[in-house]
Amino acid sequence: MKLYTSIIIIIITFFGCKKDNQDQGKPYAYIGGEIINPNTNFVVLSKDEVVLDTVKLDGRNRFIYKINDLDEGIYTFRHGGEYQMVLLESRDSILFRLNTLDFDESLVYTGVGDRKNNYLINDFLENEKEEKHVIKFCQLNPVSYEKHIDSIRNKKVEIFNEFKKKYSTSPLFEKIAKANIDYTYYSSKEVYPFIHFGKDKAAILKSVPDGFYDYRKDINYNDTFFSQFYNYNTFLRHNLSNISLKIHDDHSDNNDFNRGSICYNLDRLYLIDSLVTNTSIKDDLLHYFTMMYLSKNENIESNEAILKSYLGKSKNEKNKQMVSRFTKSLNSLKDGATLPQVFVVNYEGKEFDINALIKRPTVISFWSHKYYGHFKDSHNKLIELKEKYPETNFIAVNINDYDLDKSKKILETHGFDFKNEYLFKNPIEATEMLAIYPMTKTIIIDKNKKIVKSNSNIFSLNFEEQLLGAINR
Known part of the structure; x- marks a missing residue:
């Protein structure tokens, strides 16, 4: 990878300098990379939900692309359903390397403009880790909770300030980095009433100290610049849910939210x-x-x-x-109904109506290459459930519009056998007919092919109770 990066940087520098003489400083940027275990043979580049181009990978699963007349800001690259963002400013030459089996965690940037982007991806990954701590802190009283999340925020501000001292940073980068810190902090405050264990959410909301939500007076709910940013959108969802809680409580007689x-x-x-x-x-x-x-x-x-x-x-x-x-x-898909006619294919290429596979209590779960973590966790959970409930048939269906070999390879790589594993014959049609959203959706069927629960989840606390209900019908 180091050799590849060096060669590309030399090429970019050479052509960039040559072009500079002709274009009199017109803004541009290069973006390229290498994808390990690619799901498709292309990468889709976009900005503000507008697709710029679909770029094919070469024989080594690499690509390089030049953006002329660059509109500085956040760009998105998508591959196989996964996506991540990259900050591009004039004269940047960004290369990334990632493994689709660990998309975000494996992502590393090199080249001109790499430091700011590595900072942003590391901040994104840290936020994911911090969410687990925030959930635990939410059980504290609001004053103690605020002290903990203030401490987290102050540490991130300290890291940000050290980064600015060490490296030359642009106003655009600073604007984005600061917003990421702020909106993550605000989200932590907005989720407090919902994650706190108390059932009377309105009472919890009233218990927060004065000034707890003072930042709300400066919030722009129509910020087009940040409209595609994960942290901004997450904040809006939490904030609007929280404000709705107050509105709902004003005309609700039920204290248990x-x-x-x-x-x-x-x-x-x-x-x-x-x-x-x-x-x-x-x-x-x-x-x-x-x-x-x-x-x-x-x-x-x-x-x-x-x-x-x-x-x-x-x-x-x-x-x-x-x-x-x-x-x-x-x-x-209501309770007591039967599944619509949907065809699945096993890994020998044989086709079945999914209803023909149901001869006893059955659990149908779904997976996708796009959600790699869920794929691993759900299959391991199914192994556990199969041992615990041998009288139940557990079926796993891949919903991707890929060929058998792609799904077969990922199952083999992780040591999962092909028994009761299927793909949809017509993925788009089947996904819509079975209303598969979110990916954790699980359908429980009784021995008479009747739906017991169409929106269950094998990871939910009451799943086994629902399953026993189907077994005992």
Whole structure:
């Protein structure tokens, strides 16, 4: 990799200097890299959700691409369903190396502009680790909790300031790095009432000290610059959920908060519609919360109420059609119904109607190359469940639109056998018919081929209770 990087940097420098003489300093940047265990033979580059180009990998799974007339800022590269962001400023020549089996953790940048991007990816990974600590801290009283998260924030500010002293940094980088620190901190405050173990969330909300949410007065809910940033979007989701909690409590008689309450979820959609004016940001938030509600709810009347509210507020016609179809599929998968006719293929290439595989209590789970962690964890969990419930049939279905060899290779690599492993014959159609969202979705069927639970999760605390209900029918 070092030799490859050196060669590319020399090439970039040579052509960059030559072009400089012709273009009189026009902004440009190079981005390239090497992908280990690629899922496809291309990388998609985009900015602000606008695709710039689809770049093919060469015979060594590498690519190099020049962006002319560069619009400085955050760019996105996607591969096989995974994506990550990179900050590109004029004259940057960024190379990255990653392994799709450990996408974010394996990502390393080299070249001109590497330090700022390695800083940002390391900050992203640290945030993921810190989330686990924040969850534990949420059980503390609000004053103690605030001290802990203040300490985390102060440490990150210290690292940021040391980085600025050590290296030359641009105002654009500093703006992004500071926002990442701030929005992560704000999110930690917004989730406190929800993660705290107490059931009376309104009382917990009232217990926070004065000034706990003072930063809210400066929040821009329509910030187009940060609209594609993970930390900004995460903050908006937590913040709007928290404010909706207060609104909901003002007209609710129930002290025990239910996140799945139709009233609370309608309040949240109403708040988004009234507070967010940017169409793109608003549509993304409406879509996210609507899908989250629908994927966990089984009441047809409530589903229709949420759908009606969503359709009346969203301007995204494509998403509206998709959510309408998703709701229709969900409603057809109610308790006591049978699965629609969906065809799967085993690793010998034989085709089956999925209903023909159900001859006893059955659990159907799903996996994708895009969610590598879930793939490993779910298959290990299935091994455990198979030993505990031998009277149950456990089926795992890969939902990707890839050939048999791709899925077969990843199963073989991890020592998982092919028994009761399948792929969809028509992945897009089947995924929609079975309303597979999120990826943790699990369907429980009884011995009579009747649905017991269409939105279960093998990792949930009550999964085994649901399974025993199916076994004992």
